[in-house]
Amino acid sequence: MTRTLKLLRRVLRGPASRRRILAGPAAVMALGVAAFAFMAVTGTAAQGANAPVSTNASDIAAGEQLFAAHCQSCHGVNGVGGTNGSPELIDAGAAAADFYITTGRMPLNATNNQALRHHSYFNATQTRDLVAYIADLPAINSAHPLPRVGEEAFNPTSPGIPTVAPLCTGPGTPSGCVTLSDGQRYYSLNCAQCHQAAGAGGMLSKGDIVPSLHNASLTQVAEAMRVGPSPMPVFGTGQLSAKQVSAIAQYVQYLHNPNNRGGLGISHFGPIAEGFVGIVIGFGVLMLASRLIGNRG
Amino acid sequence: MSTTEERLAAEKRMKYERVGLDAVDDRLGSSGFIQKALDKIFPDHWSFMVGEIAMYCFVVLLITGVYLALYYVPSAADVVYHPTPGHGYMPLAGQHMSEAYQSVLNISFNVRAGLVMRQMHHWAAVVFMAAIAFHLCRIFFTGAFRRPRETNWVIGLLLLLSVMLEGFSGYSLPDDLLSGTGLRVVFSIVESIPFIGTWLAFDLWGSQFPGSSLIPRLFVVHEFLFPLAIIGLLTAHLMLIWRQKHTDFPGPGKTETNIRGSRLWPQYAIKSGALLMIIFGVLGALGGLFQINAIWLYGPYNPYTVSAGAQPDWYVGWLDGSVRLWPHWEFRSFGHEIANPFFPGVLVPGIVFTIMFAWPQIDRLIYKDHVAHNLLDRPRDKPFRTAVGVGALAFFTDLTFASGTDLLGNDLHMPFERLIEILQYGVFVAPLVAGAIAYKTCQALQRTDAHPIMKPVGGILIRTADGAYHTLGDEHGAHGDHDGHGHAVDDHDGNGHAAAHDDDGNGSADGNGHAAEEVDEPAAGAAISGPDPSGS
Numbered sequence: 001m002t003r004t005l006k007l008l009r010r011v012l013r014g015p016a017s018r019r020r021i022l023a024g025p026a027a028v029m030a031l032g033v034a035a036f037a038f039m040a041v042t043g044t045a046a047q048g049a050n051a052p053v054s055t056n057a058s059d060i061a062a063g064e065q066l067f068a069a070h071c072q073s074c075h076g077v078n079g080v081g082g083t084n085g086s087p088e089l090i091d092a093g094a095a096a097a098d099f100y101i102t103t104g105r106m107p108l109n110a111t112n113n114q115a116l117r118h119h120s121y122f123n124a125t126q127t128r129d130l131v132a133y134i135a136d137l138p139a140i141n142s143a144h145p146l147p148r149v150g151e152e153a154f155n156p157t158s159p160g161i162p163t164v165a166p167l168c169t170g171p172g173t174p175s176g177c178v179t180l181s182d183g184q185r186y187y188s189l190n191c192a193q194c195h196q197a198a199g200a201g202g203m204l205s206k207g208d209i210v211p212s213l214h215n216a217s218l219t220q221v222a223e224a225m226r227v228g229p230s231p232m233p234v235f236g237t238g239q240l241s242a243k244q245v246s247a248i249a250q251y252v253q254y255l256h257n258p259n260n261r262g263g264l265g266i267s268h269f270g271p272i273a274e275g276f277v278g279i280v281i282g283f284g285v286l287m288l289a290s291r292l293i294g295n296r297g
Numbered sequence: 298m299s300t301t302e303e304r305l306a307a308e309k310r311m312k313y314e315r316v317g318l319d320a321v322d323d324r325l326g327s328s329g330f331i332q333k334a335l336d337k338i339f340p341d342h343w344s345f346m347v348g349e350i351a352m353y354c355f356v357v358l359l360i361t362g363v364y365l366a367l368y369y370v371p372s373a374a375d376v377v378y379h380p381t382p383g384h385g386y387m388p389l390a391g392q393h394m395s396e397a398y399q400s401v402l403n404i405s406f407n408v409r410a411g412l413v414m415r416q417m418h419h420w421a422a423v424v425f426m427a428a429i430a431f432h433l434c435r436i437f438f439t440g441a442f443r444r445p446r447e448t449n450w451v452i453g454l455l456l457l458l459s460v461m462l463e464g465f466s467g468y469s470l471p472d473d474l475l476s477g478t479g480l481r482v483v484f485s486i487v488e489s490i491p492f493i494g495t496w497l498a499f500d501l502w503g504s505q506f507p508g509s510s511l512i513p514r515l516f517v518v519h520e521f522l523f524p525l526a527i528i529g530l531l532t533a534h535l536m537l538i539w540r541q542k543h544t545d546f547p548g549p550g551k552t553e554t555n556i557r558g559s560r561l562w563p564q565y566a567i568k569s570g571a572l573l574m575i576i577f578g579v580l581g582a583l584g585g586l587f588q589i590n591a592i593w594l595y596g597p598y599n600p601y602t603v604s605a606g607a608q609p610d611w612y613v614g615w616l617d618g619s620v621r622l623w624p625h626w627e628f629r630s631f632g633h634e635i636a637n638p639f640f641p642g643v644l645v646p647g648i649v650f651t652i653m654f655a656w657p658q659i660d661r662l663i664y665k666d667h668v669a670h671n672l673l674d675r676p677r678d679k680p681f682r683t684a685v686g687v688g689a690l691a692f693f694t695d696l697t698f699a700s701g702t703d704l705l706g707n708d709l710h711m712p713f714e715r716l717i718e719i720l721q722y723g724v725f726v727a728p729l730v731a732g733a734i735a736y737k738t739c740q741a742l743q744r745t746d747a748h749p750i751m752k753p754v755g756g757i758l759i760r761t762a763d764g765a766y767h768t769l770g771d772e773h774g775a776h777g778d779h780d781g782h783g784h785a786v787d788d789h790d791g792n793g794h795a796a797a798h799d800d801d802g803n804g805s806a807d808g809n810g811h812a813a814e815e816v817d818e819p820a821a822g823a824a825i826s827g828p829d830p831s832g833s
């Protein structure tokens with residue numbers, strides 16, 4: 001559904017001539033989307049609640065100062081975006097802000113770098129303030145409208161910070177809990193093709209790296225799905241329900257320290273790593289042995 | 298030097314042997330053969346034992362394989378997995394999977410010693426192929442494939458092929474995500490064969506991919522077909538070695554018509570037995586300490602799921618690499634398109650194996666050498682052959698790297714496309730460069746006569762008639778004199794052979810642990826004087 005919205009926005013924002021040609025179909029599509037949205041909202045089980053984001057004016061003010069010092073050079077005044085390829089943040093939402101700040105992706109060093117995980121630059125309070133400020137950007141911008149400069153947010157539905165349901169551990173666990181088995185199933189369906197079955201990471205085209213998932217916290221995994229840190233796609237509420245997101249996040253957490261029956265887990269990296277160990281350690285020792293035994297008469 | 302005790306011990310041993318042989322002879326009348334067999338001579342060079350590493354890995358594979366076969370269920374039928382906590386893998390509870398995958402989960406989690414057996418089996422396969430590859434290199438670089446051993450070269454390659462296919466069919470049995478992905482690739486490659494491809498693929502799989510007949514069929518292939526083929530080929534291989542006797546490096550007292558080394562009984566049997574135990578130990582340690590193919594993390598195979606970094610086992614990696622590197626060219630003629638995977642998946646390995654099978658003939662043409670040989674070449678003395686071998690290794694290495702491009706790219710932070718491009722050039726450049734370096738190195742080594750990796754150990758101290766001493770090991774620049782000093786010298790440091798004897802104080806090459814044997818190969822003597830009938 002979010003994809004459809006994204007498409008719709010792009011179409012509607014196109015040049016005037018295109019807009020006129022597309023007006024009719026767009027109207028029809030809007031109707032369809034509205035109907036679909038209605039069904040999606042009423043048809044699925046209760047959506048997971050989002051974690052609260054501070055709406056405290058002093059937090060927002062503190063966040064504004066941090067933003068001016070560390071982010072504005074790229075993301076522009078009031079987050080309208082920059083001409084250097086930095087996206088606007090008005091519609092980015094609290095999940096994106098929290099994810100990008102806590103994984104240390106922002107502030108970025110250079111805009112041509114892929115934003116990857118680093119040590120987080122801000123402490124918990126600063127993070128709370130910045131997130132509060134970015135979550136408040138739609139209000140700020142409607143009060144003081146400025147032209148948007150940067151590309152639009154990856155997920156312009158401004159997702160909030162998702163909360164992750166607990167694992168079902170036995171009889172007595174709260175209702176709404178999720179299982180690792182569901183997590184495994186949705187993970188191998190949606191994520192393993194890029195992040196590898198055991199979360200070891202991989203490679204996309206044009207030099208984009210798919211990071212390993214072994215450092216991402218429960219919340220960060222859930223945020224990543226909702227935000228879709230480019231070049232990763234957005235998994236909106238139409239694709240994965242809140243419960244499915246929780247199950248995947250819990251499974252990724254399990255992959256940090258999976259059942260390593262059978263010894264050292266080199267096989268998380270697949271057969272190439274195994275071959276290396278087999279040849280160097282296994283065959284290497286046997287060669288040494290035959291070297292020691294073999295030349296004796 | 299032999300001492301009195303050693304001699305007495307040898308006499309005592311022979312007494313026991315004779316009693317044993319008499320006992321056999323009374324019943325079977327076969328002690329002549331057994332006596333001959335026990336006295337068979339095996340050369341004392343360590344590289345000759347690598348073939349044995351391969352053989353013993355096979356033994357481990359048979360033993361562990363039988364255990365696994367007791368619990369494996371060759372069925373693609375859909376089941377729902379119901380583990381109980383502590384007995385099974387909970388994160389897959391309630392999932393649909395094939396019965397085959399479920400049985401491998403059971404082997405890993407419920408069957409006593411099941412997982413260690415599984416892991417030993419897989420590690421043994423990995424080490425087996427490494428040993429075969431090394432063994433093949435020894436045969437190639439030392440010219441052991443030359444007349445009269447061309448047949449054994451061919452049998453050896455058939456063994457290599459069988460073991461590769463056996464390994465791949467084994468990798469496909471658990472029906473996890475990796476197995477299924479590998480089979481999907483193979484299905485497409487089979488389909489790409491012109492004219493017969495689609496029929497062949499549907500015949501093998503019994504239906505469209507993935508179908509339900511392949512798993513039981515693979516089980517038959519993995520359990521009976523290839524193991525029997527390997528046992529048969531191995532028997533032929535060893536019988537031929539028995540008949541033709543071993544080759545050996547040139548050395549003191551070694552000629553084209555004799556062979557020196559240890560008798561099968563007791564020296565060689567003890568060496569070989571020690572190696573067998575070490576192999577069981579090493580494979581057991583690998584199986585117990587290092588995880589291999591954690592199928593529970595890959596999950597059951599569904600045709601609509603795939604994992605990044607899916608690769609085959611290392612010895613199939615070069616074929617995967619070949620498919621990854623092949624450009625997206627299209628070939629059309631007479632209105633038919635030859636599907637792209639045919640070239641890297643069928644043609645490339647076809648050409649590679651044809652050259653390998655034909656190598657004894659090619660080598661014969663290159664060196665115009667039609668004579669039978671029982672003494673090996675030193676690799677440096679045949680620079681061209683060595684260069685070809687090193688080039689081939691570079692080629693295989695490049696393709697194997699290509700099979701790991703996603704991991705490499707992630708580690709090196711290098712764009713995938715760049716990596717592929719580099720490796721595509723590498724297919725041509727790496728063998729040429731590596732071959733040229735090998736060629737030059739051979740020539741340089743010929744000039745200095747030093748051992749390429751080992752520094753000379755020990756040496757021979759000579760006292761000349763007028764009382765002067767000098768060591769032969771470190772005599773630089775006096776290579777022309779080798780014959781004058783007797784050829785003992787150049788081979789002692791040439792292959793590190795005498796060094797070991799000197800170290801353990803066992804005395805000269807004629808010490809009592811050694812024996813010499815005539816090679817009763819008619820071809821050997823005859824061919825040296827006469828031209829080969831098949832020659833040009």
Ligand code: HEM
Nearest residue numbers: 345348349351352433436441449450453454456457543544
């Ligand atoms: C299943 C795999 C194999 C096993 C278990 C095996 C085992 C052996 C053993 C135990 C020997 C005697 C020891 C030695 O000379 O190293 C031998 C010799 C030999 N092997 Fe293999 N081998 C295998 C594969 C191959 C392959 C792939 C080739 C070459 C393409 C090959 C070619 C030869 C030749 C020509 C000899 C005779 C060499 C000589 O007498 O010096 N073998 N093999």
